[in-house]
Amino acid sequence: MNTNYFLIDYFNESPSIIQVAWSISVVFFIIIIPLxxxxxxxxxxxxxxxxxxxxxxxxxxxxxINYLYSGNEEEEISAEQQVIINQLKECIKxxxxxxILIGVLLKLKNEISGEIAESIHKLYFHTGLVNFALSxxxxxxxxxxxxxxxxxxxxxxxxxxxxxxxHINHPRxxxxxxxxxxxxxxxxxxxxxxxxxLETPLSEWDQIQLLEVLQRMENQNISNIKSWLNSSNDxxxxxxxxxxxxxxxxxxxxxxxNLLHHINKKIRLESIHVLSYLNALEAKEIxxxxxxxxxxxxxxxxxxxxEDLYEQTDESFVVKxxxxxxxxxxxxxxxxxxVLNRERxxxxxxxxxxxxxxxxxxxIENN
Amino acid sequence: xxxxKKIVLAEDNSIFLLLLKFRLEKEGYKILTAxxxxxxxxxxxxxxxxxxxxxxxxxxxSGLEVISHVRNKLNMKTPIIVFSSAGQEEIVLKxxxxxxxDFMSKPLSPNELVIRxxxxxx
Numbered sequence: 001m002n003t004n005y006f007l008i009d010y011f012n013e014s015p016s017i018i019q020v021a022w023s024i025s026v027v028f029f030i031i032i033i034p035l036x037x038x039x040x041x042x043x044x045x046x047x048x049x050x051x052x053x054x055x056x057x058x059x060x061x062x063x064x065i066n067y068l069y070s071g072n073e074e075e076e077i078s079a080e081q082q083v084i085i086n087q088l089k090e091c092i093k094x095x096x097x098x099x100i101l102i103g104v105l106l107k108l109k110n111e112i113s114g115e116i117a118e119s120i121h122k123l124y125f126h127t128g129l130v131n132f133a134l135s136x137x138x139x140x141x142x143x144x145x146x147x148x149x150x151x152x153x154x155x156x157x158x159x160x161x162x163x164x165x166x167h168i169n170h171p172r173x174x175x176x177x178x179x180x181x182x183x184x185x186x187x188x189x190x191x192x193x194x195x196x197x198l199e200t201p202l203s204e205w206d207q208i209q210l211l212e213v214l215q216r217m218e219n220q221n222i223s224n225i226k227s228w229l230n231s232s233n234d235x236x237x238x239x240x241x242x243x244x245x246x247x248x249x250x251x252x253x254x255x256x257x258n259l260l261h262h263i264n265k266k267i268r269l270e271s272i273h274v275l276s277y278l279n280a281l282e283a284k285e286i287x288x289x290x291x292x293x294x295x296x297x298x299x300x301x302x303x304x305x306x307e308d309l310y311e312q313t314d315e316s317f318v319v320k321x322x323x324x325x326x327x328x329x330x331x332x333x334x335x336x337x338x339v340l341n342r343e344r345x346x347x348x349x350x351x352x353x354x355x356x357x358x359x360x361x362x363x364i365e366n367n
Numbered sequence: 368x369x370x371x372k373k374i375v376l377a378e379d380n381s382i383f384l385l386l387l388k389f390r391l392e393k394e395g396y397k398i399l400t401a402x403x404x405x406x407x408x409x410x411x412x413x414x415x416x417x418x419x420x421x422x423x424x425x426x427x428x429s430g431l432e433v434i435s436h437v438r439n440k441l442n443m444k445t446p447i448i449v450f451s452s453a454g455q456e457e458i459v460l461k462x463x464x465x466x467x468x469d470f471m472s473k474p475l476s477p478n479e480l481v482i483r484x485x486x487x488x489x
Contacts, residue, residue: 057381061381061382061385062385064382065382065385065386065389068386069389069390069393104382107380107381107382107383108380108382108383108386109474110473110474111380111383111473111474111475112383112386112474112475112476112477113474113475113476114476114477114478114479115476115478116386116476116477117474216453
């Protein structure tokens with residue numbers, strides 16, 4: 001009792017700063033103790049969860065291996081397999097166990113091909129896991145839908161096509177991305193048909209992911225891209241231009257040439273690059289006629305194109321631009337002139353006294 | 368079973384390891400499993416297997432280091448089949464430079480693996 005009085009007296013008689021320091025210390029102590037207890041509980045809980053997860057994983061791995069090796073050629077599903085399916089059906093009623101089982105199935109499915117991969121696919125259907133994934137597609141939360149689509153893609157559930165494509169213009173980018181990847185991974189180039197009705201923008205990252213999937217496919221027979229080059233969605237046109245370049249779509253040349261007059265500058269510019277890559281001489285003539293009206297970027301792209309597609313008759317046209325104010329155009333035209341008429345090119349050194357221009361001429365002469 | 372040919376199988380994916388182990392045991396081989404490169408090297412040194420199957424990407428010691436150890440340190444001519452994933456083509460070339468005998472690209476067919484194993488152990 002005396003100690004308590006002594007402490008209270010000590011506190012009351014202490015300077016204000018000491019009182020504040022003691023008060024803060026007490027507050028921190030009161031906060032820290034429950035936090036430490038909570039962290040201890042959390043760590044214990046996580047460790048327990050980790051242990052349970054590892055045990056369940058082991059159980060499911062053993063069940064899966066037993067399932068895969070207990071089949072026979074006479075029956076689609078043997079009696080032994082049916083027992084395992086029934087056990088798993090019970091387990092997946094619990095979302096936590098279901099998640100672990102899906103993880104185990106994917107862990108093996110990603111490493112294996114042939115009959116065993118088909119067996120895993122069948123198991124996914126027979127256990128009813130597919131129904132859980134399909135039910136996620138109708139969920140109100142966007143991330144649940146995205147996860148559902150991803151799972152259907154990972155298990156190659158082609159049957160869910162109609163339910164997945166409903167999300168083509170979903171407000172969330174993540175859902176749209178999963179939908180697009182599902183289509184392309186499962187239906188290859190035919191899966192790109194979603195581009196016909198896509199109203200939302202296809203981001204650069206989405207395009208890269210789609211192209212990456214397409215290039216991994218064994219079947220490289222691309223479907224007709226003409227309708228996408230005429231799309232009202234600019235990002236679809238940009239993507240179709242990439243496809244035209246990668247898959248040498250020379251048959252879409254007319255549509256590509258039409259894009260030279262598109263309202264969007266980026267599309268006009270990309271179409272010049274693609275037409276240049278495809279060596280479309282008609283495009284060169286069209287651009288020659290109205291190059292002055294085009295943006296500097298388009299002019300530069302056009303003269304880059306000329307470097308590959310020049311003809312003898314282009315000399316007079318090229319000469320007009322050798323003193324152009326844009327450096328890239330100057331360089332391109334000088335390169336072309338050097339090949340078309342070496343004598344005329346050599347004369348430039350004597351005709352001009354401008355040091356910068358002469359440096360460019362000398363550089364091109366020696367390279 | 369004592370005459371069974373020994374195979375060291377190194378793979379960090381536990382279920383894939385289990386699947387291949389069962390499949391190869393069904394064919395009459397004795398399978399010694401390792402979940403990382405370090406365990407694989409210990410098993411190889413201890414048992415001198417007739418064949419080594421190893422994944423390339425493994426914790427602690429990679430499949431490449433296992434090959435290098437077998438060929439350069441242990442001077443063993445044991446055939447080695449490596450498992451690679453898509454996009455690891457350059458690593459597969461390195462594996463061949465180090466002395467790998469064959470490679471299989473994941474996802475792989477266990478039946479095809481058995482054919483290759485049988486051919487190498489004929």
